[in-house]
Amino acid sequence: MFYVQRDAQGLLVRVEAAAYAEATETLPADHHEIQDWYANEAVETSLKQLKQSDLEMIRVLDDLIQVLTQKGVIRVTDLPPAAQAKLMDRTQAREALGGLSHLIDEEEAGLI
Numbered sequence: 001m002f003y004v005q006r007d008a009q010g011l012l013v014r015v016e017a018a019a020y021a022e023a024t025e026t027l028p029a030d031h032h033e034i035q036d037w038y039a040n041e042a043v044e045t046s047l048k049q050l051k052q053s054d055l056e057m058i059r060v061l062d063d064l065i066q067v068l069t070q071k072g073v074i075r076v077t078d079l080p081p082a083a084q085a086k087l088m089d090r091t092q093a094r095e096a097l098g099g100l101s102h103l104i105d106e107e108e109a110g111l112i
Contacts, residue, residue: 001026002034012037062090 003023005014015037068074
């Protein structure tokens with residue numbers, strides 16, 4: 001059994017397994033609204049994890065491109081103009097912040 005609170009339109013705004021003062025009714029665990037609530041919550045959690053992962057991967061790719069260009073494997077000019085512009089912007093921003101030294105945590109140092 002879940003304790004729920006609804007808004008003025010009758011939509012769920014809070015669902016808890018334990019009773020709370022603002023709860024307006026209870027619904028069984030197999031009720032479609034409870035199932036939808038937790039499905040949406042799982043999707044939101046997954047999207048947040050992906051967004052954080054995207055931010056972390058951007059740094060990895062940025063570092064990888066830097067290493068490949070420094071070793072002469074690729075040239076920045078091999079990339080499309082839009083990618084060149086974005087890399088240049090990031091390079092300038094990183095240099096303004098002191099370079100690469102503080103972007104990777106100490107325990108991550110050996111990953112790349």
